[in-house]
Amino acid sequence: MKMTDKLFRAIMRNLHAYVLLINRDFTVFYTNYYDITGAVKPAETGRVGDILRCNNALSAAGGCGTHDLCEHCPVRNAIENAFVVQKNFTDLAAILNLRDSEGRTTECNAYVSGEYMEIEDRDCMVITVHDITRLKQVEAELKLAREKAENADRSKSVFLANMSHEIRTPLNAIVGFSELLASASTDEEKTQFLEIVQSNNEMLQQLIADILDLSKIEAGTLEFVFSDVDINQMMSDLEQQFRMRVAELGSGVQIVREASEKEYTMHTDRNRLAQVISNFMTNT
Known part of the structure; x- marks a missing residue:
């Protein structure tokens, strides 16, 4: 007993x-x-x-x-x-x-x-x-982790969809100005077209690097490379790109500058700034 x-x-x-x-x-x-x-x-x-x-x-x-x-x-x-x-x-x-x-x-x-x-x-x-308090807490934590994972997947999908759109801008510029370069008649035109192709090539490389580096997607951060950028020159390059793109539509593109402003330099990330302006132009 x-x-x-x-x-x-x-x-x-x-x-x-x-x-x-x-x-x-x-x-x-x-x-x-x-x-x-x-x-x-x-x-x-x-x-x-x-x-x-x-x-x-x-x-x-x-x-x-x-x-x-x-x-x-x-x-x-x-x-x-x-x-x-x-x-x-x-x-x-x-x-x-x-x-x-x-x-x-x-x-x-x-x-x-x-x-x-x-x-x-x-x-x-x-x-x-x-x-079962602890069990409920674990269930809530697992649910939160699942929601975060699902949100991360959605963010990646949105990121890739946006990138596929943004890649077309430098890619079209590279293809278009490469064709113009082949038919250019003067050294000045060849130099100008080569600079535009090179600029868009750098932008395209940056976009591809962002796609491959998935940690940036999850962290929501992108690297910036700052330098002194000639804004007038950058805008002239963009003007050339979009003139070619809208020519088939019978439209035109023109950058309006202040008459007294000969040079304007900004310390920024050239590729990122050009990318933002290109997106504005494309959406327009």
């Missing part, structure tokens, strides 16, 4: 759940709550809410079952109904507002089950409370 009792108590101590043997008025005759938590067991027995330190029970002068909110408690209602029909209930999901030893109230996610039985001709029930 002693061995059986010892084994039973060992099992109760190592269960990852609170077990309470109660009667119809919720008085607890046995529980492993104090073995698991290490809390000091009071001299007098209490009801379910008193032992589990339900905030409503501890806030009411009469303890468990006397607070105004007790009649709306899903756990209490499930237990009372199980006693009436003399049947069991399992895995009732509930949020318990419990008070710790320092008086702080915390929400505890739990699954509550009840096993109806008769002991010495008395209605009794074994209540099992599984604390």
